[in-house]
Amino acid sequence: MTAPLFDRVAFIGIGLIGSSIARVMRRDGLAGSIIACARSDETLNTALELGIADEVTKDPAVAATGADLVMICTPVSTYGAIAAAISPSLKPGAIVTDVGSVKASAIKAVLPHLPEGVHFVPGHPIAGTENSGPESGFDTLFEGRWFLITPPPGTDQGAIDKVAELWTRAGSNIDYLEPEHHDQVLAITSHLPHLIAYTIVGTATDLEDHIKSEVVKYSASGFRDFTRIAASDPVMWRDIFLENRDAVLEMLGRLSEDLAGLQRAIRVGDGDTLEALFRRTREIRRGVVDAGQHIPPSPEDEPPSST
Amino acid sequence: MTAPLFDRVAFIGIGLIGSSIARVMRRDGLAGSIIACARSDETLNTALELGIADEVTKDPAVAATGADLVMICTPVSTYGAIAAAISPSLKPGAIVTDVGSVKASAIKAVLPHLPEGVHFVPGHPIAGTENSGPESGFDTLFEGRWFLITPPPGTDQGAIDKVAELWTRAGSNIDYLEPEHHDQVLAITSHLPHLIAYTIVGTATDLEDHIKSEVVKYSASGFRDFTRIAASDPVMWRDIFLENRDAVLEMLGRLSEDLAGLQRAIRVGDGDTLEALFRRTREIRRGVVDAGQHIPPSPEDEPPSST
Numbered sequence: 001m002t003a004p005l006f007d008r009v010a011f012i013g014i015g016l017i018g019s020s021i022a023r024v025m026r027r028d029g030l031a032g033s034i035i036a037c038a039r040s041d042e043t044l045n046t047a048l049e050l051g052i053a054d055e056v057t058k059d060p061a062v063a064a065t066g067a068d069l070v071m072i073c074t075p076v077s078t079y080g081a082i083a084a085a086i087s088p089s090l091k092p093g094a095i096v097t098d099v100g101s102v103k104a105s106a107i108k109a110v111l112p113h114l115p116e117g118v119h120f121v122p123g124h125p126i127a128g129t130e131n132s133g134p135e136s137g138f139d140t141l142f143e144g145r146w147f148l149i150t151p152p153p154g155t156d157q158g159a160i161d162k163v164a165e166l167w168t169r170a171g172s173n174i175d176y177l178e179p180e181h182h183d184q185v186l187a188i189t190s191h192l193p194h195l196i197a198y199t200i201v202g203t204a205t206d207l208e209d210h211i212k213s214e215v216v217k218y219s220a221s222g223f224r225d226f227t228r229i230a231a232s233d234p235v236m237w238r239d240i241f242l243e244n245r246d247a248v249l250e251m252l253g254r255l256s257e258d259l260a261g262l263q264r265a266i267r268v269g270d271g272d273t274l275e276a277l278f279r280r281t282r283e284i285r286r287g288v289v290d291a292g293q294h295i296p297p298s299p300e301d302e303p304p305s306s307t
Numbered sequence: 308m309t310a311p312l313f314d315r316v317a318f319i320g321i322g323l324i325g326s327s328i329a330r331v332m333r334r335d336g337l338a339g340s341i342i343a344c345a346r347s348d349e350t351l352n353t354a355l356e357l358g359i360a361d362e363v364t365k366d367p368a369v370a371a372t373g374a375d376l377v378m379i380c381t382p383v384s385t386y387g388a389i390a391a392a393i394s395p396s397l398k399p400g401a402i403v404t405d406v407g408s409v410k411a412s413a414i415k416a417v418l419p420h421l422p423e424g425v426h427f428v429p430g431h432p433i434a435g436t437e438n439s440g441p442e443s444g445f446d447t448l449f450e451g452r453w454f455l456i457t458p459p460p461g462t463d464q465g466a467i468d469k470v471a472e473l474w475t476r477a478g479s480n481i482d483y484l485e486p487e488h489h490d491q492v493l494a495i496t497s498h499l500p501h502l503i504a505y506t507i508v509g510t511a512t513d514l515e516d517h518i519k520s521e522v523v524k525y526s527a528s529g530f531r532d533f534t535r536i537a538a539s540d541p542v543m544w545r546d547i548f549l550e551n552r553d554a555v556l557e558m559l560g561r562l563s564e565d566l567a568g569l570q571r572a573i574r575v576g577d578g579d580t581l582e583a584l585f586r587r588t589r590e591i592r593r594g595v596v597d598a599g600q601h602i603p604p605s606p607e608d609e610p611p612s613s614t
Binding site: 077126130146148175177181184185186188189190191192193194195196197198199200201202203204205206207211214215216217218219222223224225226227228229230231232234235237238239241242245248249251252254255256258259262263266267269271274275277278279280281282283284285286287288291294 | 433484499523531532533536538541545549558570
């Protein structure tokens with residue numbers, strides 16, 4: 001085993017994403033020691049039982065003390081308070097990073113609190129499942145997925161490289177984006193699909209009872225996939241929509257226009273318009289498959305999708 | 308091997324669904340002989356090469372001649388013309404069935420054309436993938452899935468039972484629904500999710516180029532799933548929306564209202580409304596998982612979803 005990449009790592013939040021990267025650190029010996037911080041005893045006990053943390057605490061400032069790397073893995077709305085709380089304990093040269101789905105507001109929330117000599121490297125693994133909590137993580141979650149780094153101007157290159165090295169060890173491909181541009185892209189690839197899935201599953205829950213029970217019973221492809229997406233962590237997603245409001249509303253506006261057009265095509269029986277769109281969207285799928293992003297992740301102990 | 312369930316089976320259309328049930332018939336010796344009818348030489352040659360048809364023809368009337376079972380596996384808009392074409396060749400006691408996603412209009416299109424003594428058993432396997440054509444089928448596609456039968460009043464019970472037996476052999480669970488009720492349920496579980504997926508992927512294709520390429524490159528969970536759904540057969544889906552227009556427009560109206568409510572919640576920063584919905588939708592997922600419909604089908608030669 002080579003020397004650890006980081007002597008002491010602090011996790012602030014240790015759910016699906018945090019516990020998965022912690023598992024990678026354990027597997028590959030990348031962390032000398034790991035301290036996990038969470039609000040609930042249950043989460044902390046689970047992290048200890050799973051062996052992904054050596055120590056646990058409920059106090060972010062305690063967790064951050066002496067840490068070489070602080071991984072913020074909590075919903076984005078908590079970032080400001082966490083950054084303020086850990087700031088006095090951070091040692092010079094410490095690296096703070098995160099895994100949030102919205103980068104511009106993450107930077108705005110964290111950066112002003114950090115003392116000089118501490119480096120913030122905002123990051124986002126494009127990976128996940130609909131499950132939450134430290135027990136849901138697995139060490140192959142990031143394999144073949146993107147890890148996007150969105151450094152603010154002037155970020156220390158050495159710090160960026162160390163974070164990139166960590167995620168490379170997790171099997172991810174690294175790329176660099178402007179924070180605002182990241183947020184626009186994710187608004188359409190991730191945030192809007194989640195919003196729609198939540199909406200349509202919500203619409204179904206409001207149906208008359210005699211239809212609703214059959215909707216669940218006969219849930220076909222389509223609805224089945226939507227229910228999976230709509231089972232994602234409620235607080236994390238609430239924060240994403242609020243923190244990436246402008247980009248989400250912009251994309252939602254475009255979607256609503258397009259949906260109104262299709263609604264009209266159905267109403268007037270304009271099959272040509274429908275078919276033309278449906279042919280066009282097939283092409284995009286080919287691009288996604290070519291980009292190697294078409295296979296959903298799953299822990300190895302789950303049944304494979306072959307039925 | 309037991310005696311075949313049907314001496315002579317005619318497939319009108321032999322794509323993903325048709326070829327999959329034909330594979331089941333071959334595997335289990337359920338058909339004495341199989342004749343396939345399609346419009347393209349390519350499809351017919353593929354059916355012969357795959358060994359799922361003994362004979363092929365481009366003429367539905369030829370295919371139906373002497374058939375004990377006629378399986379209509381084409382887009383719903385073709386049903387009327389097909390029923391008219393095969394009607395003179397159907398022998399007394401023949402069973403005509405289908406696999407379309409919209410049942411009220413299927414019955415309206417087929418039933419008036421059939422001669423007395425011929426039985427129409429409308430059916431719908433709640434199964435599929437985004438792939439099309441006879442080469443995409445596989446004999447486990449229907450295992451553990453529902454096959455819904457929506458017989459019009461007065462349908463011969465013996466004919467219903469034989470069709471049910473066929474799909475039971477394919478591994479499906481059988482259930483019976485009123486045609487109109489089926490169409491309402493499917494509008495929300497299948498048709499609306501497909502419409503939304505097509506729309507959002509279409510919205511993405513209209514983005515400025517510098518965003519569009521990254522949308523494909525970084526397609527995350529959510530968009531990735533939507534592109535899969537939006538790669539489904541264009542003509543089949545065009546027909547579904549047109550043939551189930553009223554139910555789709557009704558459900559789309561409800562969805563649009565709900566979406567407008569969420570849009571407002573995001574705009575005004577009402578996190579409580581968002582979180583409350585996101586918690587509610589998690590419950591529905593539990594129902595889908597409990598109903599055993601949560602694992603997507605895939606052919607055995609595809610890689611499992613573990614990455």
